[in-house]
Amino acid sequence: MLKKVFALAVIILGLGMACISFAEMTGDAAAGKILFEKTCVLCHGKEGKGDGPAAAALNPRLKSYADPAVVAKSDKELFDTITKGRPGTPMVSFEKTLTKQQRWDILAYVRSLGGKK
Numbered sequence: 001m002l003k004k005v006f007a008l009a010v011i012i013l014g015l016g017m018a019c020i021s022f023a024e025m026t027g028d029a030a031a032g033k034i035l036f037e038k039t040c041v042l043c044h045g046k047e048g049k050g051d052g053p054a055a056a057a058l059n060p061r062l063k064s065y066a067d068p069a070v071v072a073k074s075d076k077e078l079f080d081t082i083t084k085g086r087p088g089t090p091m092v093s094f095e096k097t098l099t100k101q102q103r104w105d106i107l108a109y110v111r112s113l114g115g116k117k
């Protein structure tokens with residue numbers, strides 16, 4: 001009996017910890033929207049279509065976040081692009097200017113613009 005209670009406690013604790021670490025790795029799209037509109041719209045455009053005021057001058061041309069090639073990318077790939085930038089393109093690194101949580105928040109918003117939750 002005691003063993004069962006103990007096992008149950010371990011399971012509950014484990015689930016609790018899993019939830020906490022999952023929460024750390026997910027972003028808040030509402031917070032991301034505010035950051036996105038300050039930091040990214042100039043190039044990516046308000047709706048993430050790659051049509052911001054500076055987009056016409058960019059090389060390579062921006063893809064929409066709804067482009068199947070972007071939607072198909074994993075969260076980690078896109079998170080890494082936001083973190084490290086794309087060397088050789090105007091996509092700069094945001095590792096120093098945004099916290100990890102802010103980058104996850106923005107990614108959540110980017111995903112919502114791309115139609116992927």
Ligand code: HEC
Nearest residue numbers: 039040043058060063070078081082086089090091094106
């Ligand atoms: C100065 C213009 C500029 C700004 C500002 C900018 N980006 Fe980018 N971004 C680019 C360019 C150019 C690319 C495409 C690089 C390529 O095609 O290889 C890109 C690519 C990306 C990609 C990958 C999409 C893909 O095609 O795989 C993501 C995600 C992204 N940007 C997110 C952001 C976020 C989030 C911000 C704001 C924190 C931001 N960018 C700010 C220019 C910019």
